Amino acid sequence: MSLDATFERVSMPLADPFTISRGTQTDAENVIVRIADEGGMTGVGGAAPAAHYGETAGTVEAVLPDLLAAVEEVGDPHALHEIETELAAVVNDNPAARTAVSIAVHDLAAKRLGVPLYRLWGLDADAAPATSFTIGLDETERVREKTAAAVDAGYSVLKIKLGTDRDRELIDAVRDAAPDARVRVDANEAWTPREAVAKTEWLADSGVEFVEQPVPAEDPEGLRFVYERSALPIAADESCVTLSDIPAIADRCDIANLKLMKTGGLLEARRMIAAARAHGLDVMCGCMIESNASIAAAAQLAPLLDYADLDGSLLLADDPYDGIEMPAGEIRLGAQERSGTGARLADE
Template identity: 40%
Template sequence: MSHFKVDWEVFPLKLKEVFTISRGSKSQVPNVFLSLTKDGFTGYGEAGPNTRYNETPEKVEEYFDSLPGDFFDEIEHAEEITEKLEGLNLSSIQSAKCAIEMAWLDWWAKSQDQPLWRLWRIDSPTGPVTSYTIGLDTPERMQKKIQEAGQYPVYKIKLGTDRDREIIQAIREVTDKPLRVDANEGWVTLDQAKREIEFLATQNVELIEQPMPADEFELMKKLKQWSPLPLAADESFRGNEDLREIEEAFHVINIKLMKIGSLVKARQVLKEARSLGMEVMIGCMIESSLANAAGTLLALEADYADLDGHLLIGNDPFSGLTVLESGEIELSEKPGFGVSK
């Protein structure tokens, strides 16, 4: 029996503009791309390690290097991958696990000559409207970014500063489109969070992501009871938390593949969240069209999409993921995730 040929490379994704959130700025992001080749088909996976979760490209490479040469042999279902990885007893690098499963799924669907969304028995390749992120900057620069991104129907605005109202007021001078706000844990007291949300509730804001630090869970429970706007868990939700507890503090969970480490698990969590009456957003880090296509596969069954990482970079190594004029994100009919290198 032939073995899979396994390769990977670190590829710096270069942002079109410096990207700033409340925790810092970046101009490029070194993601790690994995390829699996066998029987004439190549599947691709992407790891987007984030230092917020103590992950680096070097740790991802070490994880890949620790895989036995026959790791992918005799795998018949993606569900088996997580079990095999757990059996290796390696340090948990979620973005690496995600890339491994992603590459196998892409290879498997290509070997079946089918798009993954069809193999997963999803009716349509068209998902919800994706937001387009406007990173922190001066109010004037954020106005310009909005105007340059005039084709998108919903904007995600990074906040969590001492000038949040000034930023929103400036944005409202140039657009009346719906906004989603991401404070990235930037509001540190309950009173501050309430003041900001009270203002944002008058500004055509759809929801607010992670208003307070993840370790302020008890305060978040109080904030949810009061909030006139839906609150979404991002840093507060990595993937293994008890959703019944998360539901006490948030209306929405933001599932990110690089945090949860598995499309299969993400889909299970999505269904569980829905059963608890929560809404689900599928989000992303700074990623290429490959990882965002994997996210789109999940978003086909979700309420919100925030899958614009590939739109923020200038050197996307993959193509084939479409954002329609309506803002809806759409997978192709091509096999696998439907993107090409």
């Protein structure tokens, strides 16, 4: 079988500047991969590289020719395990680049069988949790306005970025605007262990569900300190990058947060979910700020999750790709009429 692969870089402006404790983002650079079979059926995938993990759009573009050559050499889009093994052998690092190729191949394989990817995996669409909608760091009144707008749009689960000297003020503003919403907090490594423990006390009083990555990933004992004393469940994100991290965080958190752009592929993501379950952890899947070229694939995993944070495309001013319907955060896999991941060009 002959496969033809191409890729292109796309720059997408955000609807609003997006700030976390590490900085502000105004646009997102993704790299889109397309892999076509002899009949012209095409699988689509996307890379959303993060400099925090050592990747940029430039590094993705640099390694994609070798990754795509490996796929073309295997030749069979249904040989998913062989392909992901070859991708990891060709490029040991660069997980976002490998993920883009993995998604495109999975999309093509499911399209060739005429089924949505979640059905190829035998999953129940009705088991998908709602995704949260993220409110980035901003001036307090602007956070209040963004929260009110999210509630007006129907979102019932909100993720609030913290990591400032105004954290309590920001949460109070969120609760004023969204008294009935389910609220989660993400500090993106901004707190010290003792600071994190203290903050969980009043965050619990504000009805927060859990706290994500309270301390730096480079401080595993600090994460354990928080976990053992926290008034709230703790999710590990920056501390949970690859499969080998799962055993290491099992006694330091309650929730493993995986992201496709960290895992290196869809099969590896499913392995991480299984490993987290085996270690007694709940599972969340998050995202970068991404096109539906990759978010649609992450949504296919939703029935395996306890929590979803898949709003990456929702934060864009314009996405060249359509994906899975997520009105008010509901991940409507059951409404998916298209085979594959459900991603397609918005003007198709």
